[in-house]
Amino acid sequence: MVSGTPRRVQRFGPEVWAERAGREWSRWDLWFSVVALVDHDGDLDGLAEVIIASIRRPQLSGRREAEAKLSHLWDLAERLDAASLRVGDLADAGVLGDKAVVRRARDKVTGRVSLENRAMTPAMLARPRSRLCRRARFGHWTAFPSNPEAFYQRFRPIVERVGHTSKGAAFSLVDRLVKRCRDLDGPRRTLPDRLALYRAFHTAGLVLADHTDDSYGAVGEARTEAWLAYLAIDWRSTGLDPAVYWRDLGELRIWEPYAVDHDNTTAWFASATTDETDLIESILVDLEIEHRRLVLDWEADEALRALPDLYIATGTHDRFVATAERLGSRWWQPIEAMAKALLETGDRPGALAVFAAADQPGWHRDHLQRRCQALCGPRG
Numbered sequence: 001m002v003s004g005t006p007r008r009v010q011r012f013g014p015e016v017w018a019e020r021a022g023r024e025w026s027r028w029d030l031w032f033s034v035v036a037l038v039d040h041d042g043d044l045d046g047l048a049e050v051i052i053a054s055i056r057r058p059q060l061s062g063r064r065e066a067e068a069k070l071s072h073l074w075d076l077a078e079r080l081d082a083a084s085l086r087v088g089d090l091a092d093a094g095v096l097g098d099k100a101v102v103r104r105a106r107d108k109v110t111g112r113v114s115l116e117n118r119a120m121t122p123a124m125l126a127r128p129r130s131r132l133c134r135r136a137r138f139g140h141w142t143a144f145p146s147n148p149e150a151f152y153q154r155f156r157p158i159v160e161r162v163g164h165t166s167k168g169a170a171f172s173l174v175d176r177l178v179k180r181c182r183d184l185d186g187p188r189r190t191l192p193d194r195l196a197l198y199r200a201f202h203t204a205g206l207v208l209a210d211h212t213d214d215s216y217g218a219v220g221e222a223r224t225e226a227w228l229a230y231l232a233i234d235w236r237s238t239g240l241d242p243a244v245y246w247r248d249l250g251e252l253r254i255w256e257p258y259a260v261d262h263d264n265t266t267a268w269f270a271s272a273t274t275d276e277t278d279l280i281e282s283i284l285v286d287l288e289i290e291h292r293r294l295v296l297d298w299e300a301d302e303a304l305r306a307l308p309d310l311y312i313a314t315g316t317h318d319r320f321v322a323t324a325e326r327l328g329s330r331w332w333q334p335i336e337a338m339a340k341a342l343l344e345t346g347d348r349p350g351a352l353a354v355f356a357a358a359d360q361p362g363w364h365r366d367h368l369q370r371r372c373q374a375l376c377g378p379r380g
Contacts, residue, residue, distance in 0.1 A: 031108045062112055136255040144196055199230060231270060321354055332367050342354065
């Protein structure tokens with residue numbers, strides 16, 4: 001570079017671009033406004049639909065970037081509304097007439113570009129996926145009789161590790177984690193503290209699994225053992241509000257990425273009473289609606305998939321058919337589980353009704369028809 005030649009300033013997007021209505025607006029705000037005006041007649045919702053469609057495509061590549069952009073778009077719409085501004089107040093005619101700006105805006109907003117953290121705005125970094133996953137792991141602790149945070153701080157040096165941890169290291173780390181938990185547990189530990197300890201362990205195990213190659217299953221085995229220990233604690237005797245317990249557990253259920261409950265999904269609700277069925281159902285339905293609205297479809301589906309586990313655990317068989325109709329043939333496991341629960345009571349007509357309700361176009365329709373024949377025998 002020739003001495004004295006000014007360096008080209010790199011602009012990643014979060015930098016302040018202009019001030020309007022007493023507020024600062026970033027280059028990302030400008031780019032989103034330009035694309036909304038040029039391609040969607042100023043309709044931010046129309047632009048949001050394009051981004052949402054990209055999130056819901058079968059391929060997974062680019063999902064993180066699309067979710068981050070959608071998060072920023074929603075945040076921009078809220079800030080514009082609060083400032084009584086429209087997108088045209090940010091991207092005026094002079095800006096729209098600059099072809100280079102329009103081209104760059106399209107590349108940034110709807111193009112396939114990777115996003116480094118330094119290119120992200122606060123709203124992009126706090127995308128719903130990150131926020132709700134963290135809420136599931138940590139969000140309800142202050143409502144516990146004994147806050148799990150103090151115990152989690154004892155686990156942090158073991159589990160909060162930067163980078164990828166090898167298979168061999170996983171054994172050492174999980175041994176240290178389990179030993180630390182046993183050292184903190186004991187006959188003198190109060191029930192509220194034991195509940196807090198194993199709740200903290202559950203989150204610590206998730207964090208460790210995030211950063212560890214668990215090909216040998218050491219972390220998974222330790223997590224499953226501690227998870228069952230947590231569920232076995234008489235939490236009602238601690239004074240914990242049932243609404244808090246079940247919302248916390250419901251969020252853990254739908255954000256469980258490592259199959260800690262493999263072949264034992266009803267264990268989540270093993271301590272539920274029949275009188276609590278409506279409460280837990282309402283929590284799961286609320287979570288399904290919330291996550292679907294935020295385009296977290298996998299987690300929303302998990303909330304629906306948890307309903308059969310709840311009804312089986314509480315013996316609420318009269319809700320099986322309606323649930324099977326809602327699930328359809330998208331998943332075969334919960335349909336078969338409900339049918340088996342009825343067959344165990346001798347209710348073959350009920351099991352047939354469950355299979356019939358789920359007999360809809362979908363991925364597993366043929367498989368469910370075969371399972372119905374195998375379990376229930378010929379119709380008639």
